[in-house]
Amino acid sequence: MMTTFETIAKLIAETKDMDPSEVKPEMTFADLGLDSLDVAELVMNMEDELGVTIEISPELKTVQDVVALVEAQKK
Amino acid sequence: MAFGHALPKRVVTNQELTAFVDTTDEWIVEHTGIRSRRVMSGRETVSGLGAKAAKMALSRAGITAKDIDYIICSTSFGEMTFPATACLIQEKLGATCPGLDVNAGCTGFLYALDLADALLASGKAKRLLIVCAEQISRVADWTDRSTCVLFGDAAGAALCEAGEGLKTIRLSAKGNANILHAWPESGNSPFLAEAQAAQPLFMNGQEVFKFAVSNSSRDINAVLADSGLTPKAVDYFVLHQANLRIIDAARARLKQPTEKFPVNIQDHGNTSSACIPVLLSEMTEDGRLQRGQMLVLSAFGAGLTNGAAVLQY
Numbered sequence: 001m002m003t004t005f006e007t008i009a010k011l012i013a014e015t016k017d018m019d020p021s022e023v024k025p026e027m028t029f030a031d032l033g034l035d036s037l038d039v040a041e042l043v044m045n046m047e048d049e050l051g052v053t054i055e056i057s058p059e060l061k062t063v064q065d066v067v068a069l070v071e072a073q074k075k
Numbered sequence: 076m077a078f079g080h081a082l083p084k085r086v087v088t089n090q091e092l093t094a095f096v097d098t099t100d101e102w103i104v105e106h107t108g109i110r111s112r113r114v115m116s117g118r119e120t121v122s123g124l125g126a127k128a129a130k131m132a133l134s135r136a137g138i139t140a141k142d143i144d145y146i147i148c149s150t151s152f153g154e155m156t157f158p159a160t161a162c163l164i165q166e167k168l169g170a171t172c173p174g175l176d177v178n179a180g181c182t183g184f185l186y187a188l189d190l191a192d193a194l195l196a197s198g199k200a201k202r203l204l205i206v207c208a209e210q211i212s213r214v215a216d217w218t219d220r221s222t223c224v225l226f227g228d229a230a231g232a233a234l235c236e237a238g239e240g241l242k243t244i245r246l247s248a249k250g251n252a253n254i255l256h257a258w259p260e261s262g263n264s265p266f267l268a269e270a271q272a273a274q275p276l277f278m279n280g281q282e283v284f285k286f287a288v289s290n291s292s293r294d295i296n297a298v299l300a301d302s303g304l305t306p307k308a309v310d311y312f313v314l315h316q317a318n319l320r321i322i323d324a325a326r327a328r329l330k331q332p333t334e335k336f337p338v339n340i341q342d343h344g345n346t347s348s349a350c351i352p353v354l355l356s357e358m359t360e361d362g363r364l365q366r367g368q369m370l371v372l373s374a375f376g377a378g379l380t381n382g383a384a385v386l387q388y
Binding site for chain 1: 279281
């Protein structure tokens with residue numbers, strides 16, 4: 001089974017047409033070339049795929065931030 | 076049904092906006108699809124714009140203002156606190172029928188259409204005029220680069236007659252003022268707590284985007300199912316013009332060609348509830364809209380409100 005990070009990396013890679021291995025936890029959305037609406041679309045896809053609710057906030061900056069938020073909800 | 080529209084004279088390009096907010100033409104085009112918008116200036120009034128749109132719809136329907144027996148004006152921000160903008164328009168048209176305003180944000184045209192359908196079905200009205208008259212420029216925050224670039228002013232009108240083409244309509248609302256709102260001056264009542272300062276338009280774009288994308292696809296599929304239509308059988312999907320990317324996202328989910336998704340956002344920006352009737356009026360003008368065609372309308376907006384309808388022109 002894929003880890004939360006792997007699932008999120010896969011979804012980001014699909015959005016930006018890149019390889020999942022290029023996505024690193026410390027990367028910010030800006031590093032990945034994602035603008036605010038890309039992030040919103042990504043969050044919707046993550047909510048569908050992972051069955052969680054993610055509230056978008058300014059604190060949500062890196063891939064790791066999202067992973068942590070999802071992990072916290074899974075517990 | 077017949078449609079009409081009116082636009083303010085003043086064209087404001089993206090380039091012009093860069094003079095007072097930190098943005099660029101490229102950024103706005105790439106992120107929203109908007110190239111310019113019309114903004115009310117000088118002595119233009121939203122009721123004047125509404126009356127002009129209404130006259131076009133009346134003339135296309137071949138009737139006069141005396142023949143209409145109800146005016147529903149959809150406006151997110153009326154010209155005056157009172158009287159209703161519908162009454163200001165009624166006076167300008169020289170009509171004698173009742174009129175009232177409805178506010179369902181950008182979904183206003185669909186909410187008005189639903190009320191129109193009820194009034195026509197009950198026999199209380201035979202010919203009813205919907206006027207979506209919007210002046211978001213008056214309430215926009217012209218210091219906020221994330222929102223002021225998105226909106227434009229316009230009026231769109233629809234003349235509806237009994238027994239006409241509305242096949243099915245679904246509306247919903249999910250009250251949430253936090254992510255999209257504006258409020259006016261509080262007045263000077265000595266009985267209230269500290270006066271709340273006026274707040275121009277605020278929008279959490281990401282949350283609105285999520286709401287829009289998830290609800291519009293669901294609404295569209297629901298009205299298609301209600302009327303037993305496949306996406307293929309629809310001539311046009313006339314969607315609220317908030318952002319080209321939302322329209323593209325809906326199109327991708329429905330797997331339909333670009334030509335079926337008419338847009339005017341590049342020239343007008345988001346004109347709130349006027350978007351859909353303005354677009355239908357422009358399509359009447361250029362001949363894209365023909366009698367008998369099957370249309371799916373879908374919108375979302377402040378409330379939050381959303382809705383979709385199937386309409387045969």
